[in-house]
Amino acid sequence: MISGGAIIGQYYPVGSFVHSLDPRAKILISVIFMIVLFVGNNFYAFAVTGVFAVLAITLSKIPWKVLIRGLRPIVFIMSFTIILHLFLTPGQAIFEIGPLRATWAGLVQGMFIGVRLIILIMFTSLLTLTTSPIELTDGLEDILKPFSRMGVPAHEIAMMMTIALRFIPTLLEEADRIMKAQMARGADFESGNMVQRSKSLVPLLVPLFVSAFRRADDLAMAMEARCYRGGEGRTRMRELNLSTNDYFAFGLTIVMSALVVYTRVRFGPVIPRGAV
Amino acid sequence: MTMVDEAWGLEAKRVFYRYEVDETHKVLALAGVDFEVSQGEFVVVLGPNGSGKSTLAKHFNALLLPDDGDVWIFGMNTKDSESTWEIRRSAGMVFQNPDNQLVATVVEEDVAFGPENLGVKPQDIRELVANALEAVGMEAFNRHAPHHLSGGQKQRVAIAGILAMKPKCIILDEPTAMLDPAGREEVMKTIKGLNEEMGITIIHITHFMDEALYADRVIVMNEGQIVMQGTPKTVFGQSHIISQIGLDVPPVGKLSQELCLAGINIDPGALTVDELVDELCQLKSGI
Amino acid sequence: MPIEVRNLTHTYMQGTISEVTAIFDINFRIDDGEFIGLIGATGSGKSTLIQHLNGLLKPSSGTVLVDGVDIWSKGVSLKKVRQKIGLVFQYPEQQVFEETVYDDIAFGPKNLGYSQKEVEGQVEEACELVGLDRELLSRSPFELSGGQVRRVAIAGILAIKPKVLILDEPTAGLDPRGRREILDNIKNLHETGISVILVSHNMDDVARLCERIMVLDKGKLVADGPAREVFSQGRFLESIDLKPPDVTVLMEKLRDRGWAVRNDVLTVEEACAEIVKELQRRGVAGAI
Structure with missing residues (x-):
């Protein structure tokens, strides 16, 4: 009935330097950051990217609490990766459990991957936390536009994202209502084994799909009635303009990238080849 | 010819329309409808389910084209494909389900959708959107998400979305069917205001008999034909015909x-x- | 099958910033065979309240007793409760999913473990109650008209043989004939002995059909009594964004102008008789 609560990575509306940046700048910086993060192959690189991330987070005024909460879903994957590396990397043993041998090299390697994941998740979630869905789609559409000559449907992708965002809450509410309506007819969504449970979803999914198709039909007609005919000749109310802040952010990003490349050349990988 | 000529108003001439139920079966939805609306009129169309009133409405927006006969919108024939967009701009359409006609996640973005499609300059869109929202009394909600609004508010946003295209006429296809009484009143007062203050022609289709009281002229449809028309008084005065076709006084x-x-x-x-x-x-x- | 609600409060998203208390400290009792109209502006908590009566929502505090038993106490089967108390949601046609009308109506009784023979009997009975043509049973529900599918959906609840039937806006979106037919069905159902709770925005319908009216405003039960009594409080109803039936408003306005007419009339016929009586008393009608 009432959808809400803070969803991880959901737009966090406070005014800040990062919020005010052009969405295209934020998308591009995020992409560059991801690449740089994987170019960096030692802990010095992390020092650079880490400082950059901390700076961005501080400037965004997003509480650390929110960002740390966002890490929760990946705790399992992270521990799994670390353990995997710990045991599967050859090298000098720390301890042994049966046939499994934990190594120093594995520990370093595991920690390295773990830190990389944490920085990655924190920084990229900053993009969705500081950019409203509309800005995000606008930005994406604009970035993809040059590729539309190569057949990338930039406008269509953005329109699909907008419509999806618009209808997610509506469909969630609808799913809740249909589920209750079927429960009023004795349907049981909670007990039984896997097969029974997936079968019990039919009375929920069929009406939900029927309704979604009807909505799509209605919406298509309403869009047509409002003179929609694709991206051709269309203008936008919201104009994207790069400001000095955006150039400043780009500048910082370039400096950060250069430093990371330097650490790679100067110090080499965290575990030098042949060190084990 | 793609010029809006207000003197013409809207006109349906002996319109026939069949739709396919399945491959072998066709149903006659409109059986020779003759209908004229002059600029500035407030017309309410009544009729039971399946009487063809929605089908007729879609003809006025060039969403459907007649099998036989012609529909003229401000001097443009809906069959002339070059006029389609100008017809849709000048005779805008609002639909029944308030959820299924809002496109964007923010009210003002949604209202901007029409002008954006028409290629209006960004600066001008801002002004159109602000004026349209003000006309329906929703200016305070411009940054809200549509799914947090009430049904009546959503319909007013939908009306604003049409207004932003500067139409001469708005066709409303059962816009109040899914609303509560408060929402219905909001919508009716809004369109009455647009009619009186901005001179916009209104064609309002409804199941609610009391909404006919807002009209200058009431059209009653049954089985694809117009069976009665006149002021609310004369129409409801013929209570035997009203109840015969399943409507109410x-x-x-x-x-x-x-x-x-x-x-x-x-x-x-x-x-x-x-x-x-x-x-x-x-x-x-x-x- | 008496239903008793004691100190019922429901808060959505409890413990979060978006916490909303939808209904607050509600108390009432419904006895067998009653015909109740539940009215209130949108957002007054009607939907939340009715979903408690068959255990679709769990009270934040307070209890719901069906047949004297707290439905949330240990050992009570909610399925059984939902069988006794049928709830027809708004736009119930949106819940149909089976390939044939028969299968869809049979969904409820099958879930509740009736034998095939019993299911057949109950489906037929339900069809009869809502006036659904038997020929439709083998058709796909998706081919039917709006009014017909709605009756299929209502039959789907009736087929589980509830003792109490709750309907949330059963006539929403229908044309006048469809509305009348559904309301006639409901009236007939009530005459078979089922208790009915009708949630509606249409005051004329509620005034015409229901014996007892419960009024919700901002989550509180602000009035509960015979229809005549509740609807005679025109000013009060208007103050909580409800529009009393037109005839009641008319009588109120005539009283303002010094007419000695009752303000608790509920139907056109009653109003007509009352006005004629007053005109005769004034010696006007006699003069014609």
Whole structure:
């Protein structure tokens, strides 16, 4: 009935330097950051990217609490990766459990991957936390536009994202209502084994799909009635303009990238080849 | 010819339309409809389910084209594909389900959708959107998400979305069917205001008999044809035809008619509470 | 099958910033065979309240007793409760999913473990109650008209043989004939002995059909009594964004102008008789 609560990575509306940046700048910086993060192959690189991330987070005024909460879903994957590396990397043993041998090299390697994941998740979630869905789609559409000559449907992708965002809450509410309506007819969504449970979803999914198709039909007609005919000749109310802040952010990003490349050349990988 | 000529108004000439139920089966939805609306009129179309009123509405927006006959919108024939966009701009359409016609996640973005499609300059869109939202009294909600609005508010946003295209006429296809009484009143007052203050032609399709009281002219459809038209008074005065096709006379209208039958000397066409109260009180002072 | 609600409060998203209390400290009792109209502006908590009566929502505090038993106490089967108390949601046609009308109506009784023979009997009975043509049973529900599918959906609840039937806006979106037919069905159902709770925005319908009216405003039960009594409080109803039936408003306005008419009339016929009587008393009608 009432959808809400803070969803991880959901737009966090406070005014800040990062919020005010052009969405295209934020998308591009995020992409560059991801690449740089994987170019960096030692802990010095992390020092650079880490400082950059901390700076961005501080400037965004997003509480650390929110960002740390966002890490929760990946705790399992992270521990799994670390353990995997710990045991599967050859090298000098720390301890042994049966046939499994934990190594120093594995520990370093595991920690390295773990830190990389944490920085990655924190920084990229900053993009969705500081950019409203509309800005995000606008930005994406604009970035993809040059590729539309190569057949990338930039406008269509953005329109699909907008419509999806618009209808997610509506469909969630609808799913809740249909589920209750079927429960009023004795349907049981909670007990039984896997097969029974997936079968019990039919009375929920069929009406939900029927309704979604009807909505799509209605919406298509309403869009047509409002003179929609694709991206051709269309203008936008919201104009994207790069400001000095955006150039400043780009500048910082370039400096950060250069430093990371330097650490790679100067110090080499965290575990030098042949060190084990 | 793609020029809006206001003097023309809207016109349907002997319109026939069949739709396919399945491959072998076709149903006649419109059976020779002749219909004229002049600029500035407020017309309400009544009719039971399946009487063809929605089909007719879609003809006015070039969403459907007649199998036979012609539909002229401000001097443009809907069959002329070059005029399609100008027809849709000048005769905008609002639909029944308030959820299924809002495109964007923010009210003002949604209202901007029409002008954006028309390629209006960004600066001008801002102004169109602000004016449209103000006209429907939703300016305070410009940054809200549509799914947090009430049904009546969503419909007003949908109306604003049409207004932003500067139409001459708005066709509303059962816009109140899914609303509560408060929402219905909001919508009716809004469109009445647009009609009176901005001179916008209104064609309002509805199941609610009391909404016909807002109209200059009521059209009653049944089985793909227009069976009656006139002022609300004359239409509801023919209560036998109204009930024959499964419609209703509003309660106060019914009461006026019953009082007349009981031998009370009042106007049987009184349809609103205030009208009937005045009639009855006049009666008293007349003695 | 008496239903008793004691100190019922429901808060959505409890413990979060978006916490909303939808209904607050509600108390009432419904006895067998009653015909109740539940009215209130949108957002007054009607939907939340009715979903408690068959255990679709769990009270934040307070209890719901069906047949004297707290439905949330240990050992009570909610399925059984939902069988006794049928709830027809708004736009119920949106819940149909089976390939044939028969299968869809049979969904409820099958879930509740009736034998095939019993299911057949109950489906037929339900069809009869809502006036659904038997020929439609083998058709796909998706081919039917709006009014017909709605009756299929209502039959789907009736087929589980509830003792109490709750309907949330059963006539929403229908044309006048469809509305009348559904309301006639409901009236007939009530006459078979089922208790009915009708949630509606249409005051004329509620005034015409229901014996007892419960009024919700901002989550509180602000009035509960015979229809005549509740609807005679025109000013009060208007103050909580409800529009009393037109005939009631008319009588109120005539009283303002010094007419000695009752303000608790509910139907056109009653209003007509009352006005004629007053005119005769004044010697006007006699003069005609």
